[in-house]
Amino acid sequence: MKKLRFIFIAITGLLFFSIFLSSTVRNIYLSTDGGVKRFGPLVEPIKILAELPSLMKQIFKPAEFLVENVEDKDGFTYFGSDNIELYPKILISHKGEEFSQKFDLFELSTGKLLKRWEPDNKSLFDQAYNQMNPRKQEKGSDLYFMHPFFSQDSSLILNSQLTSLLVKIDKNGKTVWLKNDRNYHHTLEEDHEGYIYATTQPFISGKYDMLPEDYDAYKTILLDDEITKINPKNGEIINSKSVIEILLENGYEDLLLSKGQFISDPIHLNDIQPALTNSEYWNKGDLLISCRNLSTIFLYRPSTSKIIWIKHGPWYNQHDVDFLDNNKVVVYGNDVIREESRIDPKLTSQNLFFSSKRKNNEVYIYDFEKDTITTPYSRLLKNENVRTITSGRCDILPNGDIFIEETNNGKIIIGDSIHKKIKFVKRLDDNHISSLFWSRIIN
Template sequence: MIRKFFIFYLILLLILIFTSLYGSLLKHHYSGGKKHPNLQKFAVNLAQIPNTAEDIINNILKGKNLDPNKPGILIKHKDKIRFKQFIPNKRNALLVLPRYDHSLNRSVIDLVDLNNFEIIHTYSHDINAMHNQITNIDEFEEVFKDDVPIRFEYRHPLLLEDGSIVSDSDYSVEFKIGFCSNLIWINDDEKFHHSKMLDHNGDIWVAGQMYPQSKYVLEYKAYDFWDDSIIKIDLNGKILFNKSVTELMIENNLIRDGNIFENGEDFRFDPIHLNDIEPALEDSKYWKKGDVFLSLRHQSSIIHYRPSDNKVINYIKGPFSQQHDVDIISDKEISIFNNNNSIVKNEYSEILIYNFETKKFNKLFNEVLMEENFKTFTAGLSHIFEDGALMVEEQNHGRILLINNKGEKEWEFINKDKNGDIGFISWSRVIENDSMIKKIKSIIKEKKC
């Protein structure tokens, strides 16, 4: 009997020790720690098992086809209708909506008129034909299995005034398609990913992955290291500027030379994870036209960088964790989509406003987001309308919310296909410019595809 009690309490003690060490490891990971990267990866994957298992079980119960090559069917909002308007309000704006449609087994881009939420045009180009134009096979070998049509995603598509689209599939080639979804060009010089933003000269800032890697990465022989870079391309897809984020951080003394790497083979392969580049279009007291703001997810930081001088002007850390989507919203403020993957009080994602004048953070419509159980562990995006309304994208669960400037839910969209299956949304974009809206609607009216 004594032996049984001894074994019982020994097991209990070991469970308590494991739980304590596991919690400490997660805390270390989400605070940006770099020790024991393999253990960190194991701990995070273990923490996500319940959600993954729930998705699988629910899809089995619904009789869904669990094709391992196809993105999963999302279930958090399965009991809601596709679109519901709570407060009637016409908006002269367009929504560029990249989404996965399970009934089509592929991604599409819808142009949605926010006056009535009607789809007025859809893009859907020949992905295999595009991949057949890739000549940089060494760098893009995995694209032919990871980005086949059934898995391909349009990431943050940039709509131009002639109705064409510039996009990528996240760590893929950059490409441009015409209004009728005809392929115009591809750029396979580097891998491109995440956001795409026009600057004041009409060029495009897009995140990239440098290969061959930059000098510091090569010096440390960190060959598996994801060397994220900020890339500027023109409208023809030509690279005009390409700078490693690791390199600019080392050169501006934000990290000690080599400190971003771990010793031996266990260095953390993706310690930067650049997910947004926001260019300054005008001068202000706090930045200059041509500056860019960089969102570094795995550093939980925002960098205000001046490419013309290779200078970091501001390095912003704050009450946010693994954030996405930094936007300039006034001449002294930026908004930050806080995924909020901290170790405590992490149930909801948030929108933070940082004021350069006061150097303080404020949360925008936080009570509404909490009431809506709004949380996306990865990705996510926000847009603040000219009238102060807030649109947020819950990418992991295929939902978009619009909250008006009074803090009231105006409408909700769930990316359900004709069969009621929910697919992901991969960074939508709002167009409020009257002139551009008129041009796009004119092209649609006269389209001959």
């Protein structure tokens, strides 16, 4: 009986402590001074205590690059040879262990490995670590290089997505230049003059009159995405422009505040695609911009700082936008829903979900001439159950086939509008394959 009483008291005590801790943390996050006035030096210990279960989970959970998969064969699997002889090359990035990442250049039509780069993650992280970065990772953290940019001299430009690092390595993996002055994330793309456009965030955000008067309260919290033009020869920044600023200057404050709601990651810029040719609908040098958290894409003209076309949906939380022919753009719609009704929102797979209406990713093609949207690859995506919650890439190949990277699930699918012709995974062991890190088609 005493034992049961002790168990009851312990469980009741734990329940009340959990309720107390939850309400205390809530008060800390909701207070204008971060709880300092009320809780003083106890603020940080309370936060640490509240986050302890999450920290313990991180310690024991598998590495993020591990994807459970027991069925797919390692490397390239070919399901049909029709019209694949003219397929281009592909640059694929994968990880097999912490502090190790490989970049492999393959011939798509044969699966032949042409070249491999293996940069020293740990050394590059140490070189790039910047104490001034308010969102810096802990020292000794692993790196995830994203969307490697390939040059004809076999050098690569890499960003590390979650920290302040942009680096160029030569064909032998040696560092040519390295930058750590801001956060470099998501994509790297080349314009018609050979400059590189990068998606970036300064350490200190801009000041905006639609946000709280207390600028100091949000200047290191707001993720103020910028479009940044870089000289690939030396890493010099030519210019940089805030996407929030662009939208405000062009009269789109209502898009930013459409529900009278604002989050710390309002834009989530994830692709900048420079126009390489002139057309009736854009000029050479215009930029096609993807803002994931607005489910919006737009055409931006840097020479005038004007938005010349903008479209919200029907895609949700899209990644990857591309020009197609002289009158179309392609959008990779993740088509997931975001739930962000938290006090301290963090974008993780736990608050992103597919609906019963949209059960997989979709590729949308907008035709400027006809003002129509089509989804010609729906059957392929449905047949292959393509469901990457975040990230994801696609390219329409010259023969009309499509390349798709299902990033979270570690797969590459290439096929026509209905059937796959090639699948690629990087197997690590009997139970796991590697996640992928934004492969690039090399024409």
